[in-house]
Amino acid sequence: MPLVAAPNPAGTPPPPVAAALVQALAESELLVALFDACDQLCWCNPAFAQRFLDGLALPVPFAELVQHNSRRGLGVRIDGGDVEAFLRDRLPRRRRLPYRAFEVDTLDGRWLRMTHTLLESGWLLSVSTDITELKQGELMLRRAQAQAEQDARTDMLTGAPNRRHVFEYGLMALQCCDLAGQPCSVALIDLDHFKRINDGHGHDMGDAVLRSLAAQAFAVLRNGDLFGRIGGEEFLLLTPGARQEQALEIVERLRCQLQPLMLDGGARLPFSFSAGVAQALSGDSMDSLITRADRALYRAKLAGRNRTESADAGDGSGLNTASSS
Numbered sequence: 001m002p003l004v005a006a007p008n009p010a011g012t013p014p015p016p017v018a019a020a021l022v023q024a025l026a027e028s029e030l031l032v033a034l035f036d037a038c039d040q041l042c043w044c045n046p047a048f049a050q051r052f053l054d055g056l057a058l059p060v061p062f063a064e065l066v067q068h069n070s071r072r073g074l075g076v077r078i079d080g081g082d083v084e085a086f087l088r089d090r091l092p093r094r095r096r097l098p099y100r101a102f103e104v105d106t107l108d109g110r111w112l113r114m115t116h117t118l119l120e121s122g123w124l125l126s127v128s129t130d131i132t133e134l135k136q137g138e139l140m141l142r143r144a145q146a147q148a149e150q151d152a153r154t155d156m157l158t159g160a161p162n163r164r165h166v167f168e169y170g171l172m173a174l175q176c177c178d179l180a181g182q183p184c185s186v187a188l189i190d191l192d193h194f195k196r197i198n199d200g201h202g203h204d205m206g207d208a209v210l211r212s213l214a215a216q217a218f219a220v221l222r223n224g225d226l227f228g229r230i231g232g233e234e235f236l237l238l239t240p241g242a243r244q245e246q247a248l249e250i251v252e253r254l255r256c257q258l259q260p261l262m263l264d265g266g267a268r269l270p271f272s273f274s275a276g277v278a279q280a281l282s283g284d285s286m287d288s289l290i291t292r293a294d295r296a297l298y299r300a301k302l303a304g305r306n307r308t309e310s311a312d313a314g315d316g317s318g319l320n321t322a323s324s325s
């Protein structure tokens, strides 16, 4: 007999509709459960039973259901793993709102989106959907996005921050130091006769030298310092909070301790760099600051390389010379 639409679709369905509803719940992949006013699980559909009942006979108290599934390694993941504390916290809160929707992850690594509807009778209808695949996709997307953001800031050859990131971080550091009345210095670092290394040992060996310099620089950095690659064989060390003399000390420590590249067979390929150090003046941009460091670097190259020169009045800074070789 064809079903006739009920005059009040929200009211009690006629028996055939009620039977169809129960059948639909039985076949559904949704996890459906009904808890009575004393929080005993009184009815659930097969999907829920298969997942959480594991032979438990109904009615079963909510607390027992949680304990049972926690022991089986299938229950809700509980921070700190203290099931009793979880129950003490949750039991009074389960019926505070007429409707709640939330996500939980379970001990077997799956995710559920759950809804709790408090019925007028005081019973609680729980309907859950497995959203594990959705969550995994979301996680992969988040990881890919974080990786893309990291790649956009990183020089792929050396793993050091790239030019864009150095300039962005540098501008921020300049502004912060200026506001705080703190010094901020940079060292422009340029490998010496790098063309000769490329020509004499090959481009790959040149690449290995670039990587070696970056790795050795990371080892001398202080918290808040940044060492990045801003050009082919040109690097910038940014030292927020450091005066010119302190930046000079840091770069000199790196220069004097620089280890040669170890080649196959135990041979060593020594390399060096020259550097120019400059301290920011109020209102300096990254460009104006680097221009002064570049003039100091130029003098270091002219003076024979493998040395560090500091910006002085002649470079437009008005600061004293503090060179080292």
Ligand SMILES: Nc1nc2c(ncn2[C@@H]2O[C@H](COP(=O)(O)OP(=O)(O)OP(=O)(O)O)[C@@H](O)[C@H]2O)c(=O)[nH]1
Residues within 6 Å of the ligand: 157, 190, 191, 192, 193, 194, 195, 196, 198, 202, 203, 204, 205, 206, 207, 210, 231, 232, 233, 301, 305
């Ligand atoms: N291996 C390698 N070489 C690079 C890279 N980027 C730039 N170079 C090389 O770096 C060399 C820079 O040469 P120059 O500008 O003449 O400088 P230099 O030989 O270091 O001489 P000085 O700076 O005057 O001491 C060029 O031969 C470039 O091809 C890179 O990513 N890898």
